[in-house]
Amino acid sequence: MAKWRIMAKRTGNNRYLREMNQALLLDIIRVREGVSRIALASFTGLSATAIGAIVKGLLEEGYVHETGSGESSGGRKPVLLRLMPNRWFGIGVDVDARFLYLSILDHAGGVLWQRRQEGDGRVSPDATVSRIGALATEALRETGISKEKILGMGVSVPGIVDRRTRNIAFAPNLAWTDASIRGPLETAVGLPVLVENESVCSTLCEQWMGSCRLVEDFVQINIDTGIGAGLFLKGGLYRGTSGSAGEVGHIIVEDEGPLCTCGNHGCLxxxxxxxxxLREAKASSFESFQATVRAGEPGCVAVMERASRSLGRAVAMLVNTLNPSRIVLGKRFPEYADLALRTVRDEVERLALKWPFAQMEVVPASFGEESSSYGAAILPIRQLMQPQQG
Ligand SMILES: [Zn+2]
Structure with a gap:
C-alpha cells in the first residue's frame, strides 16, 4: 500500500499524469477485488475530487463497474468498484515447436476462449504468422468479440527476446535466429503485438492470476521438453542486461552428466x-512414462528420482543466490508433482543454506501448459494497468 502512495502522481493535471493515476487505480481495483473510492483515496493520497474524476472516466470506458457495498464505519455503506468482466480483452499465443496455444482473456482475468492447435510441421516465422492470424480470426468469430475491444496480442516464444530490437534473438527449438515476427504479425492481425519469452509469460501468469499475486520475489521454473525460468524480483520481472536472464536449464548439476546442446555436460x-x-527411460511418451513410474517400475522410478534430485540441486542454487520467498515449478511439472515434489524439496533442504531455506517454499504452479498463453494475453492488459513495468 505504501508503494501505491509513492506511485500516485499528485502534481499537475496533464494527460500523462492523469493516465498514470488512472492505470494505478485500475491496478489497485484489480488487486483488491472490490474497493471503495474512499479506500482508493487513502491508498494513494490523492484527493477525493481527483479520485472521483478518474473513476468517472473508468466507468464511462467500461473498465470498472460498481457492485455491492463494503463494510461501513457508520453511515452510508460505500459502493465498491470492481473490474468490469467481458469488456476489454487480450489475446495470447504460445508458439511452440509442436503446437500453437491461443487464448483470449478479459482484463478482469477471465478466460473466454482457448485452443491448442497441433503443429503442422511449418515453424518458419512466416508460416507461424499466418497460422496465428488464422487462429485469431477463428477465435474472434467464435466469441463474437470485435477487434476494437482487443487491447493487443501477446506472443510467447521459447527463446531469447532482444530487449532492444524486440526480435527473437535465438530460439533453438524453432531454429530461429534474429527472427522478427512482431511487425508482420501486427500487419496480419491489425493489433499491437508484444513478444516475450515463454518462461517469463508463465511467470507473469502465476503472478497475475495464480498463487503469487501478492508475492514480491519468486522464480518460476518451467519444466517441459526443455527447462527455463522467469525471475520476478522486487515486485517486477527481471530480464537481465540483454534479455536472457533465467536460462537455468544450463546450470550444471552433474560434472560428468550427458552432453547438452550448449556444448557442456550435465546441464539441468x-x-x-x-x-x-524419456530418453533415459526409453519411453515413447511422457504419459506412458508417468504411468510406469506410478506402477512402481524400478528403472523408471530411478529416472524420476535422478531428475528430481537434479532439479532440487538447481533450486538450491537459486535459493542461495536470490533468496526468493517461493520457487514455483511450472508448465508440465504440476502433472507429475505427486511423483517428484517430495524429492525436490528434500534435496533443496539438504543443499540450500538454512537461513534462505527457512524463509521459502517450493510449490507446483497453479497453471500448467496453458500458462504461457495466458501470460502472453496478460501482456497488453498489463500495459493498461502497469505501464511503468514495460
Ligand atoms: Zn547446456
Whole structure:
C-alpha cells in the first residue's frame, strides 16, 4: 500500500499524469477485488475530487463497474468498484515447436476462449504468422468479440527476446535466429503485438492470476521438453542486461552428466527435462512414462528420482543466490508433482543454506501448459494497468 502512495502522481493535471493515476487505480481495483473510492483515496493520497474524476472516466470506458457495498464505519455503506468482466480483452499465443496455444482473456482475468492447435510441421516465422492470424480470426468469430475491444496480442516464444530490437534473438527449438515476427504479425492481425519469452509469460501468469499475486520475489521454473525460468524480483520481472536472464536449464548439476546442446555436460536440461527423462527411460511418451513410474517400475522410478534430485540441486542454487520467498515449478511439472515434489524439496533442504531455506517454499504452479498463453494475453492488459513495468 505504501508503494501505491509513492506511485500516485499528485502534481499537475496533464494527460500523462492523469493516465498514470488512472492505470494505478485500475491496478489497485484489480488487486483488491472490490474497493471503495474512499479506500482508493487513502491508498494513494490523492484527493477525493481527483479520485472521483478518474473513476468517472473508468466507468464511462467500461473498465470498472460498481457492485455491492463494503463494510461501513457508520453511515452510508460505500459502493465498491470492481473490474468490469467481458469488456476489454487480450489475446495470447504460445508458439511452440509442436503446437500453437491461443487464448483470449478479459482484463478482469477471465478466460473466454482457448485452443491448442497441433503443429503442422511449418515453424518458419512466416508460416507461424499466418497460422496465428488464422487462429485469431477463428477465435474472434467464435466469441463474437470485435477487434476494437482487443487491447493487443501477446506472443510467447521459447527463446531469447532482444530487449532492444524486440526480435527473437535465438530460439533453438524453432531454429530461429534474429527472427522478427512482431511487425508482420501486427500487419496480419491489425493489433499491437508484444513478444516475450515463454518462461517469463508463465511467470507473469502465476503472478497475475495464480498463487503469487501478492508475492514480491519468486522464480518460476518451467519444466517441459526443455527447462527455463522467469525471475520476478522486487515486485517486477527481471530480464537481465540483454534479455536472457533465467536460462537455468544450463546450470550444471552433474560434472560428468550427458552432453547438452550448449556444448557442456550435465546441464539441468539434460537431466530433468521431459525429453531427458524419456530418453533415459526409453519411453515413447511422457504419459506412458508417468504411468510406469506410478506402477512402481524400478528403472523408471530411478529416472524420476535422478531428475528430481537434479532439479532440487538447481533450486538450491537459486535459493542461495536470490533468496526468493517461493520457487514455483511450472508448465508440465504440476502433472507429475505427486511423483517428484517430495524429492525436490528434500534435496533443496539438504543443499540450500538454512537461513534462505527457512524463509521459502517450493510449490507446483497453479497453471500448467496453458500458462504461457495466458501470460502472453496478460501482456497488453498489463500495459493498461502497469505501464511503468514495460
Ligand atoms: Zn547446456
Amino acid at each position: 536440461e539434460t537431466l530433468s527435462s521431459l525429453d531427458a527423462m
